[in-house]
Amino acid sequence: MSDTPARPVEAGKPSSPRPNAVVAVLALAGIVVSLMQTLVIPIVPELPKLLHAEASDTAWAVTATLLAAAVATPMVGRLGDMFGKRRMLLVSILLLVSGSVVCALAESLVPMIIGRALQGLAAAVVPLGISIMRDTLPADRLAGSTALMSASLGVGGAIGLPAAAFIADRWDWHLLFWTSAVLGAVSLALVMLIVPESKVRTGGRFDLVGSLGLSAGLLSLLLAISKGGDWGWTSVTTLGLGAAAVVILLAWGFYELKAKQPLVDLRTTAKPQVLFTNLASIALGFSMFAMSLVIPQLLQLPEQTGYGLGKSMLTVGLVLAPQGLVMMVMSAASAAVTKAKGPKVTLMIGALIVAAGYALNIVLMSEVWHLVLVSCVIGAGVGFTYGALPALIMGAVDPSQTGAANSLNTLMRSLGTSFASALAGVILAQMTTDFGGHALPSENGFKVVMAIGAGAALLAFALAALIPRRHAPAGPTSVADRPAPAPEAVADQQV
Template identity: 35%
Template structure:
């Protein structure tokens, strides 16, 4: 542990928020501008989608690996390395002369995925115990806000500058965050002993690639294509081999015993299902509202205007994240996840059946921000409380990673539904969007049912018993608050 005075935790939080915020923006900034990038770089529509796919694959692979490396060797410098990779990738993308270089740059940017679990781990190490849930909730909400805010900002940035600045601006923010992390974030005092098991790391990479490539390409290749079926089969085999290797590894990359904890696997299942619905909405709602009204639906919105229609979701997600810490202590994380899924299901149903007026879109995006903001923030806090401190980074990293995998599934399934029936104009039929958003509402409803499986923490029956419990901890020299005592009890109860 460093002997110098440790910086105030609020300064640490500001640096974490800046770096993670830049990574979150880069997840979605390019979505509304793929057609512009396609024209600028003189490539095809199917080829330009790899600008998204490459980033998704890289982040999915690197998030749990860097989380584990941080747990072993110290979170500070691995966090700095993740931000450095994100900055280098952003600069390379900004000056990319062709599609191949841009795709390579997006792969490098995927290193920034490690900032998520490392940031959560740093919070648990550095923050007062009663501030951990709130800080984790805000950062978790920030990752979701970045997804919607990127779509909102893309149009104004391109109109005022050009598409290259979609990478310059996050790159500059990342550089500032990296310098701030070097100067002000203390080295983590908590480590998990061991080394990196490279066979599980390779197998993890293999099955994620084998899964995400066909899910991303199935709408163009066809779900029944031999390549899609073959890659999905390979993904299953590699996933089984990965689990086997993790169980046999002396120092597993991801502890399967940890993943079996009720407080972990239940929240991961909900994250997968919510990811399906959220990414499908972010990917296809802009396309829906940009469709000319002459098609019988849509509003003929510009890129900037379609982004503004998604703005309420980002605002409400972040606003909800500010109160998740307090709500978690009062109501419990399980209640918030269930409530968030129910609210999200209602909003998705609005997209399916109430989309003839612009105000309906604004209301629905605001409502879905409340629902997913509650669920994402509370899920992350649940996972943090369910694992030992030394496994925080890898556990939260896998939760975020599973959400990304769910997003890939959702985007691919939504694309297949929407494009199943095309009008003579070449535009999707209105029924495709209605069916697609209806299916996503059903998926989020299943997420609400899955959230009922999340263990409920035991609470002291009376104020007297709570005070006695805290008094015992204080007398034994453990300087914790009532909230942290409850958190450790939750971790203990969910642990096995």
């Protein structure tokens, strides 16, 4: 543990002389990382042939990214608080580039899984970027900038799907990963040139035991959720992993409460503002991912079913692409509402918009323009919620804990999407219709998933309503605008 005292940014002087450039570069990095979530979707049906493997095995090309992201996000956030957020941001982007190159050179399953896992390890880029903004930007820029950075998760996914489908349809599939490697390298260079390092550090020792315990618990939980449909929800493997997850996570929580320098400060996460924000994030992650499961299938199912639209994957991407632009636009509106009414109100508005979008989808699902409209309405709600979540988290934790706290919140959203995938898969597998001797998801099955998505958004609204109302000015305070601490206080804060 270093004896160097923490060096806060001088009061009133943000460390970055180019805030617009910093925001643009960090948002670009977030978009590039979020592209990884949709990059492989257009070629998933072809992976068994391309990699000479069974379909059940090639599914690990998707699962590996999910598991790696879940494990890496909280640990990288904590390392960023300890050793420098920019430093860990660069490491994360470098892992993304490395994983992209490995996938671009892959001709078989094992290197593809390794490359996709390396890409998943870069998932902490967005929470790290948000934390850097808090440490380096003036307060009047913070709400809009963090909302834009948070929205980059949705923007990258919306843009990535049509772009990936276009490339996969016309060129060799390896070009998908060479493209992501180039984009990652550009982001890496820009971060090195433009983004300043935050001077806010916690120091201390890394909680290796806590990180191993959390990793084991998350891996057990997510494997049970993501593979339960293939293994059988009542199989010994699925139930055993679920039970192991419960035991390991309970033991991990007990250990973290006793640890002097825990990986996750559970006492901070138990604060009502942090707790209810994280619970709302799980519900929102569930709700937002339900749309990603329903709309592509409705578009691609045969017209002869009576409710499918018989479109290509490229059309699916084009239908979902406007959603990304809506998210970006609404991030500015989210920031304005946060400044005027506080992030709690912003989150509640966003959750209601998402619920309204799903309700609309139940009655409007027979035309392409119906699904474009629905995705844009839900995207508008997502833009509001993504902007509010980091503001609520950073408004409740110490600046030295923002990397870990934002990363944990991102993990909560990821857990929500995993639950959505599992539950929607069960519903659509059970509620089927016969089509030419094949069982396809029924129209009522899709409507049930959409109704559950609306219910999850309303649950997020109710959880957001429980967040305590703050009497101080809403939103996070920029470290750049905070008064400098007294010299004796600085001397007591060891890195």
